[in-house]
Amino acid sequence: MTAVLVRRRTKARPWLYLLPAAAVLVPMFGYPVYMLGLLSVFDYRQAQVSGGQPSTFVGFGNYATLLGDARFWEVLAQTVGFAAALVAATLAVGAALAVLMTRVSPVPRTTLSLAALGAWAAPAMTGSTVWMFLFDADLGLVNQVLGLDGFNWFYDRWVTFGVVGATIVWHSFPLVMVTLYAGIQAIPASVLEAAALDGASAWGSFWKIIVPMLRPLITIVVIQSVIWDFKVFTQIYVMTNGGGVAGQNTVLNVYAYQTAFGSSEYGLGSAIAVVMTLILLAITLLYIRALYRSGEKL
Amino acid sequence: MRRRLLPNTVALVVAFLTAFPLYWMVLSALKPNGEIQSLDVRPWTLHPTLDNFVRVLTGEGFGRYLLNSAGVALTVVVLSAGVAFLAAVAVTRFAFRLRTTVLIMFLIAQMVPVEALTIPLFFVVRDLGLLNTLGSLVVVQLAFTLPFAIWMMRGFVAAVPEALEEAAMIDGAGRATVLWRILFPLVAPGLVATSVFSFITAWNDFVFARTFIISAKDNQTLPAALLVFFKPDENDWGGIMAASTLMTIPVLIFFVAVQRRLVSGLGGAVKD
Numbered sequence: 001m002t003a004v005l006v007r008r009r010t011k012a013r014p015w016l017y018l019l020p021a022a023a024v025l026v027p028m029f030g031y032p033v034y035m036l037g038l039l040s041v042f043d044y045r046q047a048q049v050s051g052g053q054p055s056t057f058v059g060f061g062n063y064a065t066l067l068g069d070a071r072f073w074e075v076l077a078q079t080v081g082f083a084a085a086l087v088a089a090t091l092a093v094g095a096a097l098a099v100l101m102t103r104v105s106p107v108p109r110t111t112l113s114l115a116a117l118g119a120w121a122a123p124a125m126t127g128s129t130v131w132m133f134l135f136d137a138d139l140g141l142v143n144q145v146l147g148l149d150g151f152n153w154f155y156d157r158w159v160t161f162g163v164v165g166a167t168i169v170w171h172s173f174p175l176v177m178v179t180l181y182a183g184i185q186a187i188p189a190s191v192l193e194a195a196a197l198d199g200a201s202a203w204g205s206f207w208k209i210i211v212p213m214l215r216p217l218i219t220i221v222v223i224q225s226v227i228w229d230f231k232v233f234t235q236i237y238v239m240t241n242g243g244g245v246a247g248q249n250t251v252l253n254v255y256a257y258q259t260a261f262g263s264s265e266y267g268l269g270s271a272i273a274v275v276m277t278l279i280l281l282a283i284t285l286l287y288i289r290a291l292y293r294s295g296e297k298l
Numbered sequence: 299m300r301r302r303l304l305p306n307t308v309a310l311v312v313a314f315l316t317a318f319p320l321y322w323m324v325l326s327a328l329k330p331n332g333e334i335q336s337l338d339v340r341p342w343t344l345h346p347t348l349d350n351f352v353r354v355l356t357g358e359g360f361g362r363y364l365l366n367s368a369g370v371a372l373t374v375v376v377l378s379a380g381v382a383f384l385a386a387v388a389v390t391r392f393a394f395r396l397r398t399t400v401l402i403m404f405l406i407a408q409m410v411p412v413e414a415l416t417i418p419l420f421f422v423v424r425d426l427g428l429l430n431t432l433g434s435l436v437v438v439q440l441a442f443t444l445p446f447a448i449w450m451m452r453g454f455v456a457a458v459p460e461a462l463e464e465a466a467m468i469d470g471a472g473r474a475t476v477l478w479r480i481l482f483p484l485v486a487p488g489l490v491a492t493s494v495f496s497f498i499t500a501w502n503d504f505v506f507a508r509t510f511i512i513s514a515k516d517n518q519t520l521p522a523a524l525l526v527f528f529k530p531d532e533n534d535w536g537g538i539m540a541a542s543t544l545m546t547i548p549v550l551i552f553f554v555a556v557q558r559r560l561v562s563g564l565g566g567a568v569k570d
Contacts, residue, residue, distance in 0.1 A: 013473070017388035018400070020381040021444055028422070028441035029407060035418035100309055105302055108309035115317035121553035122320060123502040125521040126542035130323045133535050141322065144339040170319065231411040234504050238525070253413045260417045261509065273414035284409040288402065 036277075039270035046264035055267075062271035072255075072272070079230065079251040082161060086229040089169045091222065094176025099206055101181045116174035124171065124234040131167040132239055154240060157248040164239050164249070168232060176221050183214045216294035223287040227280060233257070252276045323546070326539035327351065334536045350540035358526065359515075360541055367519040368548075370435045371500040377436075378443050378496045379489050385444075386451035387477065391460070401452075407445035413505050423510050430514035438506050443496040450495070454488025455481070494552045501549060520545045 040062055047053040066072045097116075101109050119127075135142050135153040143151055153163050187210065195205045211218065233253045236243065243250040243258060250258070256276060260269025326334060328346040354360045389401055419438060428434035462484070463476045471479070482489075507522035524545070527538045 011394065014388040014392035014394045017384040021385040021448065024381065024441050025444060028437055032415045032418040032422055033410070035421065036415060039418060097312060100305055103302070103305045104309045105306055108306045112309045112313040115313040117553060118320050118550065119316050121550050122546055123521065123549055125502065125504050125524060126323065126546045129524060129538050129542045130319045133326065133539065134319060134322060139334065139339065139535060141339050170316070227409055231413070233413045253411055257413055257416065266417060270417050273417060276411055277414055280409050280411060281406065284406055288405060
């Protein structure tokens with residue numbers, strides 16, 4: 001009798017420990033996810049929010065509107081392109097510096113990691129403000145150094161993306177650098193020495209030894225970067241003042257936010273957010289598979 | 299040694315470029331206004347002054363925003379630490395049905411774009427009557443720091459040998475005693491590291507503060523309040539840089555404190 005009782009209690013215990021987490025996550029995370037899906041199939045605008053008008057079920061109407069809207073496709077393509085460029089740049093810079101770190105004396109190495117740590121730690125908000133100041137048309141250091149008088153870096157679409165992208169890469173390359181450096185350190189020195197003795201160049205041993213040996217680690221870093229860069233928000237929102245001239249620098253995340261809170265099209269904004277979440281979910285599943293493959297036990 | 303000259307130089311130049319924006323932020327915050335407005339930009343100042351900080355903290359009410367940010371972040375940290383610890387024990391110390399499902403849900407939750415959920419959360423917060431309150435930021439940020447905190451704590455709890463708890467149980471200690479007297483002190487370092495991440499997430503949050511604190515200026519937090527300084531024509535760069543410095547320094551200190559755990563926190567991607 002007591003044995004049964006004890007077992008039943010042990011069975012309930014993990015759920016008891018999960019209860020506080022559930023008490024927060026169900027109403028503030030699970031329910032909003034459900035509500036996001038629900039909002040996306042309703043016609044929900046300012047009139048429904050404050051005017052008390054009944055909201056009408058429109059089924060996939062909002063999605064149909066999106067798919068038929070050239071603007072949505074433009075933003076989607078722009079988001080994918082921007083994220084791809086960011087991931088490539090972050091990886092190139094991070095990997096190059098990780099290799100560099102293995103070849104320098106202790107003092108430059110420590111200096112570089114401390115500097116990277118600073119960039120990594122800086123809040124997205126303050127990183128944005130500092131880079132905006134550096135590239136300010138009149139008082140910015142960059143224009144002064146380059147001798148460009150009053151050149152506005154935040155006017156042309158691609159130049160703006162370049163500056164914002166540089167800010168984001170500045171924030172995100174340190175993670176890649178530190179992770180890959182740790183990975184390279186874990187490769188037995190004898191392997192790299194043997195390659196060097198056989199006459200392999202630094203370039204050759206990077207592609208032929210480091211990359212294959214660190215493949216699981218690189219996969220994880222790539223997918224993590226894809227996820228972050230795909231949902232970039234603060235830098236675009238702050239640096240381009242909500243999406244740039246006529247919204248030309250809008251990415252999906254900002255687009256969803258602006259559609260909902262800027263234009264009060266809450267239903268349509270939710271539909272955009274759902275599309276974005278589904279894309280991220282697909283990438284996340286890849287991430288979980290990569291974790292499994294690298295031997296991580298859940 | 300000679301063949302290291304080139305890589306060493308490159309490393310130092312890159313380090314300089316990487317650190318430069320932060321240097322520029324602090325320098326500009328310390329420059330007198332005349333030098334900031336001057337078209338002759340110089341990378342040093344001979345007349346450092348705290349004017350910008352004083353103006354920002356007194357005139358613009360940044361002292362208040364600083365306290366709000368710190369209050370929200372610390373509340374989130376304390377609550378998140380306790381809740382995450384219990385949940386981490388549940389998923390590491392017990393074998394139960396749906397355990398893997400629960401874990402995968404914590405992982406997926408980390409990937410959900412926070413900004414996307416702002417739309418429904420706005421209505422949830424409004425219906426709870428929490429709009430314009432700091433409480434809204436606490437509950438929402440607690441929800442968004444928990445999945446990662448639990449994920450990270452899981453590793454720290456798993457690292458403690460179960461034999462310790464079993465020994466204590468044999469000696470007659472109850473479940474609660476084992477949990478708080480044995481396990482809790484042993485994972486305390488991990489809890490500190492996890493808390494720092496929760497702190498940074500809460501401290502850096504921009505979009506929730508921007509969305510939920512609409513009209514109550516007194517309840518604004520630092521990141522959203524920074525936007526106040528952006529004016530269509532004349533940006534007060536000295537003020538913006540001083541406020542940015544105030545916002546960056548606490549994060550920088552915490553970050554340095556936990557940097558060793560950063561890589562191992564990557565879901566165990568790097569083997570020790």
